[in-house]
Amino acid sequence: MLVGDWMSRNVVTATEDVSMIKAGRMLRERKIRRLPVVDKDGRLVGIVSERDLKAASPSAATTLDMYEMTYLLSEMKLKSIMNKSPLSIRPTDTVERAALVMRDNKVGCLPVVDAAGKVVGIITDTDIFRLFVSITGIDQGGIQIGLRLGTNEGSLKPVLDALRGHEARIISILSSYDRADAARRDVSIRIQGLPETKERELHALLEKTCQVLSWTRD
Secondary structure, eight states, rough: BBBBHHSSSSOOOTTTTTTTHHHHHHHHTTTOOEEEEOOSSSSSEEEHHHHHHHHHHTTTOOOOHHHHHHHHHHHOGGGGSBBOOOOOOOOBBHHHHHHHHHHTTTTTTEEEOTTTTTTEEEEEEEHHHHHHHHTTTTTOOOEEEEEEEEETTTTTHHHHHHHHHOOOOEEEEHHHOOSTTTTTTEEEEEEOOOOOHHHHHHHHHHHHHHHHEEEEEO
């Protein structure tokens, strides 16, 4: 799963000489929270967020009158308030890598740049959620089975054999290593719904062959 397949290509950008007033209007009209800043060739040179604009704006306690405030905001350019060392990612990087960078740096989006540093898209936390829904198959409903298995080779085979024996059709299989010890992993398997009798039989069989953590119908 590559960033280029999930990013938004219709990205809104601004140049360094755009005023705070115009930048704020762009954010409001396009309903976005961050604005990549580019040079004349479209290369990423910074990024500005709603928070940056608010921090740079005069406070409610200012002694400036409305005309002075408007003049100040119109004269202040993005180059003076933008983050000049913006994080970015390539379209050929994985979405998982993008999610890791966003999580570790506590940001909600990443500009996507090509080899020349030009902005070609943007990937946001909303895109990550969209991918998560897609790969889990939750929109297809079915049954989610949570299992704790060993990390040794072939640990999944008895589970797959049990599913095959009960004619269960697999929608997705996901693994997590965060909640188990070093020798185990948590596996989430989503299957299409089964007749009640077959579901009970499958549940009983898996209880005998491995540790069942959850069994949920969506």
